[in-house]
Amino acid sequence: xxxxxxxxxxxxxxxxxxxxxxxxxxxxxxxxxxxxxxxxxxxxxxxxxxxxxxxxxxxxxxxxxxxxxxxxxxxxxxxxxxxxxxxxxxxxxxxxxxxxxxxxxxxxxxxxxx
Ligand code: 5GP
Ligand code: ZN
Numbered sequence: 001x002x003x004x005x006x007x008x009x010x011x012x013x014x015x016x017x018x019x020x021x022x023x024x025x026x027x028x029x030x031x032x033x034x035x036x037x038x039x040x041x042x043x044x045x046x047x048x049x050x051x052x053x054x055x056x057x058x059x060x061x062x063x064x065x066x067x068x069x070x071x072x073x074x075x076x077x078x079x080x081x082x083x084x085x086x087x088x089x090x091x092x093x094x095x096x097x098x099x100x101x102x103x104x105x106x107x108x109x110x111x112x113x114x
Contacts, residue, residue, distance in 0.1 A: 006098035010044045020071055024063035027071060027103075036106025037077055041067050047099040049088045064101050077105035085113075 008014045010026055019039060020027035030038040043060040047053060053061065065084075072078035082105035087094040 004046055004096075004098050006040075006042050006096055006100060007046050010042060020067050022063065022067065024060050025067050027067055030102065034102075035104040035109065037075060037082070038102065038104050039071070040100045040102060041071075042098060042100045048097050049094060049099055050086060051088060053099070060099075068101065068103055071103065072105070075105075080105065083109050 005014070009016045009028060016028045018026050018028050020041070023044075025041055025043055027039050027041045030040055041064045043057070043064070045057070045060070047057055047060065068084055069078075072082060082103060085102045085104070086092075086100065087102075
């Protein structure tokens with residue numbers, strides 16, 4: 001999608017340290033980390049948000065969680081625990097209109113979120 005920043009990262013058009021990549025998704029560290037570990041997992045294809053997932057794109061969510069599981073083990077925060085969250089729309093606090101899952105770890109995370 002034209003000037004979507006996450007499409008550009010997915011297409012390797014913006015230099016970003018990719019920490020995981022497969023045929024469907026990639027993961028990279030958040031620019032503005034909210035926890036000692038904070039990375040994003042995104043589909044390579046442009047999907048705006050959970051609202052626009054459909055039968056043809058639901059499998060990418062499976063790929064996202066596979067990546068999360070692999071990285072949680074690799075970065076060794078699987079046992080301590082972590083949070084996976086996707087913000088949707090204005091009230092959800094979504095600022096980038098390309099589906100992404102935040103993975104936060106490395107500290108005790110408060111609940112409920114703000
Ligand atoms: P949202 O607010 O949409 O749920 O999350 C977007 C996230 O993307 C934010 O946490 C923000 O810090 C991160 N972000 C925005 N632009 C970039 C970028 O160019 N590179 C990286 N690594 N993260 C970004
Ligand atoms: Zn995009």
